[in-house]
Amino acid sequence: MARRRLQTFATALLIALAVPATGRAHQPVMDMAPRWQGGFGFQLRNVQRSSNSLRSGDKKVANAQSRKRQVNTTWLEGVYTFKRELRLTAKIPWVEQKRVFNPGGSAIAQTGSGVGDSILGFQLKHYFNRAKSTGNVGLTPSIRLPTGTTSDDYPVGDGSWDIGISASFSTETFFVYQFYDLFYWHNTKGERGINRGDEVGLDVNIGIHPYHDNHRNLGIFLMGDLSVRHEGRGNDDTGGTTGGSRISLGPVVVGYWNNLMFRTDVKFPVYQYARGTQLDRGIEINVGMGVAF
Amino acid sequence: MNKTIFFTAILLSTNLALAEPSPVVLEEHQTIIQVNGVVCSFCAYGAEKALSKIDGLDKSEFGDGVLVDVETHRITLAMQAGAKIPFQQIYQRIKSAGYDPITVHVRSKGKLERSGDTLLLRDSESGQAFLLQDAAKAGITDQTSVVVQAHFDASQIPDLGESEPVKVTVDRLIGDSNPERDGGERG
Numbered sequence: 001m002a003r004r005r006l007q008t009f010a011t012a013l014l015i016a017l018a019v020p021a022t023g024r025a026h027q028p029v030m031d032m033a034p035r036w037q038g039g040f041g042f043q044l045r046n047v048q049r050s051s052n053s054l055r056s057g058d059k060k061v062a063n064a065q066s067r068k069r070q071v072n073t074t075w076l077e078g079v080y081t082f083k084r085e086l087r088l089t090a091k092i093p094w095v096e097q098k099r100v101f102n103p104g105g106s107a108i109a110q111t112g113s114g115v116g117d118s119i120l121g122f123q124l125k126h127y128f129n130r131a132k133s134t135g136n137v138g139l140t141p142s143i144r145l146p147t148g149t150t151s152d153d154y155p156v157g158d159g160s161w162d163i164g165i166s167a168s169f170s171t172e173t174f175f176v177y178q179f180y181d182l183f184y185w186h187n188t189k190g191e192r193g194i195n196r197g198d199e200v201g202l203d204v205n206i207g208i209h210p211y212h213d214n215h216r217n218l219g220i221f222l223m224g225d226l227s228v229r230h231e232g233r234g235n236d237d238t239g240g241t242t243g244g245s246r247i248s249l250g251p252v253v254v255g256y257w258n259n260l261m262f263r264t265d266v267k268f269p270v271y272q273y274a275r276g277t278q279l280d281r282g283i284e285i286n287v288g289m290g291v292a293f
Numbered sequence: 294m295n296k297t298i299f300f301t302a303i304l305l306s307t308n309l310a311l312a313e314p315s316p317v318v319l320e321e322h323q324t325i326i327q328v329n330g331v332v333c334s335f336c337a338y339g340a341e342k343a344l345s346k347i348d349g350l351d352k353s354e355f356g357d358g359v360l361v362d363v364e365t366h367r368i369t370l371a372m373q374a375g376a377k378i379p380f381q382q383i384y385q386r387i388k389s390a391g392y393d394p395i396t397v398h399v400r401s402k403g404k405l406e407r408s409g410d411t412l413l414l415r416d417s418e419s420g421q422a423f424l425l426q427d428a429a430k431a432g433i434t435d436q437t438s439v440v441v442q443a444h445f446d447a448s449q450i451p452d453l454g455e456s457e458p459v460k461v462t463v464d465r466l467i468g469d470s471n472p473e474r475d476g477g478e479r480g
Binding site: 032033034035036037039084127128129130131132133134172173174209212214215217219221256258259261292 | 328329330331332333334335337338339341342343355356360361362363364366389390391392393395
């Protein structure tokens with residue numbers, strides 16, 4: 001048993017070190033697990049996105065000064081299940097980012113790195129079990145703490161305390177998995193003139209479970225991801241006007257082996273609308289792994 | 294083309310959802326629990342982890358004595374020969390793992406004790422007692438010892454006393470004997 005546990009830890013550690021990871025800040029840290037009382041889990045996710053495409057409204061515009069942006073965020077996330085109906089989640093991002101920006105008319109390179117703004121969530125969940133399905137309904141009030149520094153040229157935090165709420169529903173049969181999450185963030189005014197608008201969004205994952213091995217508890221899910229976002233107009237004295245809307249679609253692959261879970265997804269923007277003139281969101285690549293005990 | 298793929302997927306998933314469950318077949322010293330909600334593959338680990346700590350498991354089977362089948366929603370426990378099946382522990386551990394036990398299937402071999410209308414089967418290895426119901430339908434009449442597969446509703450477990458016999462419905466007579474009738478054991 002000790003050997004098996006050691007192997008599990010070693011595998012988790014290897015994968016955690018080997019993969020760049022990603023994730024969406026508002027989503028639950030692991031959805032169906034750990035649902036057992038006293039269960040806990042960790043997740044490492046890396047989100048990479050970059051863009052060199054300028055947009056004004058829903059139109060692409062010329063990027064004469066070669067503005068660009070690259071953001072790499074690695075989230076360390078934890079969940080503790082007090083009892084089936086109540087979980088505490090914590091998410092701490094490490095951000096490495098750079099951009100070419102033109103605050104005074106001439107293009108300059110700016111960077112920022114360090115711990116970003118962390119999120120604490122208190123998940124209230126109601127699980128239901130039926131003969132051939134299981135699922136849960138969740139309500140998650142969250143708070144985003146100003147743990148990120150605002151001192152870099154390209155700040156990794158905004159210095160504000162923000163509050164959010166998400167309502168989620170997921171259900172799973174042996175063959176089909178569905179997840180829906182609707183969320184709202186109220187962003188308050190931060191430091192250095194960073195005052196982002198409130199954000200509302202919807203995430204949908206629907207997919208199939210084509211392979212499962214009972215003896216090894218090993219399997220995969222193949223899903224599609226839909227992400228819809230709308231952020232009200234805001235301002236950032238370090239970066240200009242903020243806000244806009246977007247819709248992304250993309251594939252998701254999830255694998256699991258006993259208490260280990262791996263996820264990768266890619267988000268391709270299919271619609272984008274920018275307030276003012278901004279770099280667009282670009283393609284997002286997410287890779288992550290989690291372990292539950 | 295896309296519509297064809299979409300409707301095929303819907304049909305496939307519907308067929309899978311409506312498929313009749315396969316009959317429960319127990320090997321010697323096995324117990325199977327039908328559990329609502331055990332379709333969640335990643336968290337099947339939680340159920341297995343919780344049940345692997347119960348008393349009397351034969352850990353040489355399935356790696357840890359527990360096999361979770363997320364397709365049939367059944368959990369199979371391999372018990373050691375002579376071990377009593379700890380129904381209370383099983384029930385509590387499945388509940389605390391986040392699932393709902395519905396039906397428990399057991400297999401037992403032992404002598405029959407008759408008292409009026411009641412028929413008690415005492416397992417010859419563990420001494421665990423089962424009150425047999427619908428025994429005649431399964432072909433149990435004048436036998437003195439039997440091997441049976443039976444089931445009972447898991448909801449009776451919380452109210453079950455420590456040494457109280459479990460009321461079970463006989464599904465299948467696997468073997469029987471009546472020395473006075475046929476001079477030996479069959480099956």
